[in-house]
Amino acid sequence: MTTDNIISGFQSAFGTQSSPLIVRSPGRVNIIGEHTDYNEGFVLPAAIDKAAYLAISFRNDNEIHLFANDMNETFSIGIDDLRPIGDISWPNYILGAIAQFKKRGIALKGFNASLTSDVPIGAGLSSSAAVECAAIYAMDHFFETKLDRITMVKMAQKAEHEYAGVMCGIMDQFASIFGKKDYVIKLDCRSLEYEYVPLNLQGYKVLLLNTNVKHSLASSEYNTRRQECELGVAWIQEYNSQIKSLRDVTIEMLKKYVEPKDQLIYRRCKYVVEEKERLLKGCEELQQGNINALGIRMFQTHEGLSKDYVVSCKELDFLVDAVKNDPAVLGARMMGGGFGGCTINLVKEEAIDDLIEKISKVYTESTGLELTAYVAQIENGTEIIAQ
Numbered sequence: 001m002t003t004d005n006i007i008s009g010f011q012s013a014f015g016t017q018s019s020p021l022i023v024r025s026p027g028r029v030n031i032i033g034e035h036t037d038y039n040e041g042f043v044l045p046a047a048i049d050k051a052a053y054l055a056i057s058f059r060n061d062n063e064i065h066l067f068a069n070d071m072n073e074t075f076s077i078g079i080d081d082l083r084p085i086g087d088i089s090w091p092n093y094i095l096g097a098i099a100q101f102k103k104r105g106i107a108l109k110g111f112n113a114s115l116t117s118d119v120p121i122g123a124g125l126s127s128s129a130a131v132e133c134a135a136i137y138a139m140d141h142f143f144e145t146k147l148d149r150i151t152m153v154k155m156a157q158k159a160e161h162e163y164a165g166v167m168c169g170i171m172d173q174f175a176s177i178f179g180k181k182d183y184v185i186k187l188d189c190r191s192l193e194y195e196y197v198p199l200n201l202q203g204y205k206v207l208l209l210n211t212n213v214k215h216s217l218a219s220s221e222y223n224t225r226r227q228e229c230e231l232g233v234a235w236i237q238e239y240n241s242q243i244k245s246l247r248d249v250t251i252e253m254l255k256k257y258v259e260p261k262d263q264l265i266y267r268r269c270k271y272v273v274e275e276k277e278r279l280l281k282g283c284e285e286l287q288q289g290n291i292n293a294l295g296i297r298m299f300q301t302h303e304g305l306s307k308d309y310v311v312s313c314k315e316l317d318f319l320v321d322a323v324k325n326d327p328a329v330l331g332a333r334m335m336g337g338g339f340g341g342c343t344i345n346l347v348k349e350e351a352i353d354d355l356i357e358k359i360s361k362v363y364t365e366s367t368g369l370e371l372t373a374y375v376a377q378i379e380n381g382t383e384i385i386a387q
């Protein structure tokens with residue numbers, strides 16, 4: 001995506017010669033630690049080289065005019081009428097972001113904004129968080145609010161809750177804003193303390209294999225999983241009021257207080273408690289250079305997500321199974337919320353092309369769908385690229 005293309009797209013959409021402010025905000029991968037963020041556990045994400053770009057400049061009235069370059073769609077609304085809209089989704093990510101400034105009592109002005117993104121939609125790479133973070137960052141600059149980055153992350157997360165209706169954790173927005181080239185972020189989702197860990201993969205690469213499906217269950221089941229975890233916690237709290245979230249819970253507690261009551265809730269909580277440990281060990285292994293061991297844990301994560309947490313789907317399971325016994329693949333698992341999107345694979349660099357060719361063929365034969373593959377480069381987080 002070149003800055004010139006973004007500027008000319010903006011200028012022709014709004015019939016202006018003015019040069020907009022441009023913010024780039026990336027999508028993310030997550031090495032391990034899935035569905036742990038809203039349970040106050042740890043995650044290990046990184047920002048990638050696919051990003052949303054928001055070009056924006058002030059208007060002389062109180063209207064918000066939006067243009068989605070990739071879809072060639074426009075949308076307008078008055079600042080005083082700000083609300084989530086029903087029929088098309090992309091404006092909500094921007095409107096939800098602006099609404100956070102309005103709620104803080106910040107005096108807003110009208111603006112034109114054009115959105116361009118190469119983060120594939122529905123691929124589990126946080127295309128929506130990328131847009132929310134781009135909008136928050138741009139507004140912060142525009143309205144000179146000088147917010148700190150943690151506040152921006154929280155505002156972007158609220159935009160997703162309130163305007164997209166997904167009760168997401170904090171991982172995606174955090175990774176988009178805090179990303180650092182060639183590092184993963186070990187984030188404690190309880191304290192929001194974080195540490196940058198070098199992603200030293202010793203000749204292996206992060207390969208994303210996109211199923212190109214997004215089952216409609218994704219957001220409703222996401223919210224259901226969150227409630228199932230909260231229910232498990234509530235049952236344990238009846239005996240121990242110190243317990244605040246699954247972060248504080250052990251398998252022994254689950255066996256004692258949750259399993260006798262309900263097998264399904266037990267399995268959901270068990271996955272999260274196991275994943276919490278898996279992440280801490282996997283991160284240690286990455287730091288020690290033992291990426292073989294990390295890879296094995298990624299396969300275990302997939303097993304848990306598929307069998308106990310039940311957020312996978314047949315296409316994702318197919319892709320993980322297809323690489324399981326490949327000597328060039330250290331680890332693979334579904335990534336993100338689930339029910340479609342990508343698998344993340346650690347693959348030996350020189351074997352990548354052959355692997356893509358082989359898996360694409362069997363994937364299409366088995367599902368009738370196309371596979372898309374990307375090698376993810378780890379990049380910096382949200383930044384202003386032109387002003």
Ligand code: GLA
Nearest residue numbers: 034035168169170171336337
């Ligand atoms: C989505 C959410 C994140 C996180 C992941 C699962 O990407 O937005 O907050 O919960 O799913 O790990």
